[in-house]
Amino acid sequence: MKTVATQSRVNKNSIPVRKKVYEHMKSDILSGRLNPAERLTEEHLAEMMGVSRTPVREALYKLESEGLIKPLETRGFIVSADSKEEVEELFEIRSILEGYALRIISEKITEEDLQRLNGFIEKAEEALEKDRINEVFKWNTRFHDTLHELVSEKLQLYRMIVSMRKNVLRHRKDTLQSSDGAKRTLDGHRKILLALRLKDPELCERTMRDHIKQAKEDALQTLIGVYKK
Amino acid sequence: MKTVATQSRVNKNSIPVRKKVYEHMKSDILSGRLNPAERLTEEHLAEMMGVSRTPVREALYKLESEGLIKPLETRGFIVSADSKEEVEELFEIRSILEGYALRIISEKITEEDLQRLNGFIEKAEEALEKDRINEVFKWNTRFHDTLHELVSEKLQLYRMIVSMRKNVLRHRKDTLQSSDGAKRTLDGHRKILLALRLKDPELCERTMRDHIKQAKEDALQTLIGVYKK
DNA sequence: GTCTTCAAAATTGTATCCAATTTTCGAATA
DNA sequence: TATTCGAAAATTGGATACAATTTTGAAGAC
Numbered sequence: 001m002k003t004v005a006t007q008s009r010v011n012k013n014s015i016p017v018r019k020k021v022y023e024h025m026k027s028d029i030l031s032g033r034l035n036p037a038e039r040l041t042e043e044h045l046a047e048m049m050g051v052s053r054t055p056v057r058e059a060l061y062k063l064e065s066e067g068l069i070k071p072l073e074t075r076g077f078i079v080s081a082d083s084k085e086e087v088e089e090l091f092e093i094r095s096i097l098e099g100y101a102l103r104i105i106s107e108k109i110t111e112e113d114l115q116r117l118n119g120f121i122e123k124a125e126e127a128l129e130k131d132r133i134n135e136v137f138k139w140n141t142r143f144h145d146t147l148h149e150l151v152s153e154k155l156q157l158y159r160m161i162v163s164m165r166k167n168v169l170r171h172r173k174d175t176l177q178s179s180d181g182a183k184r185t186l187d188g189h190r191k192i193l194l195a196l197r198l199k200d201p202e203l204c205e206r207t208m209r210d211h212i213k214q215a216k217e218d219a220l221q222t223l224i225g226v227y228k229k
Numbered sequence: 230m231k232t233v234a235t236q237s238r239v240n241k242n243s244i245p246v247r248k249k250v251y252e253h254m255k256s257d258i259l260s261g262r263l264n265p266a267e268r269l270t271e272e273h274l275a276e277m278m279g280v281s282r283t284p285v286r287e288a289l290y291k292l293e294s295e296g297l298i299k300p301l302e303t304r305g306f307i308v309s310a311d312s313k314e315e316v317e318e319l320f321e322i323r324s325i326l327e328g329y330a331l332r333i334i335s336e337k338i339t340e341e342d343l344q345r346l347n348g349f350i351e352k353a354e355e356a357l358e359k360d361r362i363n364e365v366f367k368w369n370t371r372f373h374d375t376l377h378e379l380v381s382e383k384l385q386l387y388r389m390i391v392s393m394r395k396n397v398l399r400h401r402k403d404t405l406q407s408s409d410g411a412k413r414t415l416d417g418h419r420k421i422l423l424a425l426r427l428k429d430p431e432l433c434e435r436t437m438r439d440h441i442k443q444a445k446e447d448a449l450q451t452l453i454g455v456y457k458k
Numbered sequence: 459g460t461c462t463t464c465a466a467a468a469t470t471g472t473a474t475c476c477a478a479t480t481t482t483c484g485a486a487t488a
Numbered sequence: 489t490a491t492t493c494g495a496a497a498a499t500t501g502g503a504t505a506c507a508a509t510t511t512t513g514a515a516g517a518c
Contacts, residue, residue, distance in 0.1 A: 052503045089385050096329045156318050281473045
């Protein structure tokens with residue numbers, strides 16, 4: 001177990017180990033592979049992944065700063081279980097930020113952008129008719145991504161939105177599993193597009209807030225099951 | 230709040246070096262003691278502070294995640310200079326978050342809270358009459374702090390607001406140096422109090438947004454000098 | 459049976475070491 | 489003089505060593 005270390009030092013693709021560890025753990029957490037009950041200690045993780053504690057620590061600190069794990073009262077960390085309240089608040093903050101973003105967008109959106117957004121909605125509608133829920137999810141994601149790109153010049157706002165969305169991702173997919181939720185989501189997107197067409201900042205902000213609040217309700221609905229057990 | 234019920238056997242006296250380094254550097258940056266042009270390297274910093282590179286790295290990563298320093302194209306970091314645009318956006322995001330926060334607050338504020346806020350305004354007014362600008366600053370800060378505490382049960386929103394405000398701090402003081410700006414600020418606070426008294430969520434949100442936008446203008450005014458040179 | 463006490467085990471924090479990589483800078487060359 | 493080349497210096501990433509602290513768990517006291 002000693003000389004093995006030398007070979008792993010030679011890193012040809014030059015992706016830092018710390019980054020790999022971070023990505024690996026994040027993916028485990030978001031996918032649910034890592035259980036919120038589990039205790040995480042530096043040494044254990046390091047051994048698990050065959051690396052030293054140094055990069056593990058750095059990954060842990062980063063995950064903590066993003067709220068994906070929490071320091072334990074004793075030692076070590078645990079995967080933060082989203083309480084119902086936390087999920088609610090996450091959506092609430094998203095509704096504020098993205099609502100404001102849509103206001104900004106409405107002031108500068110072009111006809112071409114509107115066409116593009118419309119395209120995604122139509123694609124999603126088609127997929128919905130064919131009951132391909134996964135595809136609906138894909139197009140809806142595109143819709144939101146496009147909106148986010150349209151505020152990307154507000155760099156800090158953009159970053160906050162993207163980072164919030166990553167955290168919400170695990171709930172989002174569940175929501176759309178039901179074709180009922182998918183229908184509601186699509187409906188929301190249509191309303192958003194309309195508000196954008198009218199170029200009414202006030203309406204845009206309100207519509208987006210409502211949309212995300214609806215998404216919140218859907219997410220909570222699916223969460224009930226999770227917390228019941 | 231947090232579970233303060235931690236065991237008394239936990240050793241609180243030993244502050245980690247990494248934390249000290251972090252605090253030290255942050256304070257240097259926010260106070261302007263550390264020049265935005267300067268290049269920061271792990272080793273140099275470590276030597277400066279008489280510690281090893283390990284805690285320095287961890288502090289650097291944290292500072293980076295908070296946007297106070299930026300990785301250099303080459304190696305090392307530099308203190309991020311706030312561009313005019315960045316400052317503007319910082320205030321803009323604050324206006325969104327705090328605007329929403331005031332909306333929330335308006336739904337649950339008590340007569341006692343209103344009295345307290347009113348007290349701070351009066352104190353600030355008195356100080357202003359006596360031309361004690363520093364004191365005005367103090368009472369105005371108290372006013373905002375009190376508002377922030379009133380949303381502290383929305384833990385994540387609260388954290389975001391507090392963290393944004395820390396970054397803005399260095400601009401804020403400059404603003405209030407002019408008794409003109411101080412007067413405008415006080416005026417804004419009075420309007421906020423009024424909106425709260427009326428318990429009108431819509432008005433509250435709008436008023437707070439306007440207030441922070443005003444503060445932004447004042448801050449930019451003082452920044453012009455900085456960027457001219 | 460419950461409560462102390464204390465030493466071993468686990469865990470973290472920091473320092474140091476070594477390898478890899480990038481930058482710098484001066485000498486050789488056209 | 490400008491350019492290129494390469495070796496030394498600077499810097500970072502990661503591993504390991506070690507000390508300090510906390511947790512655990514078991515033996516002994518009551």
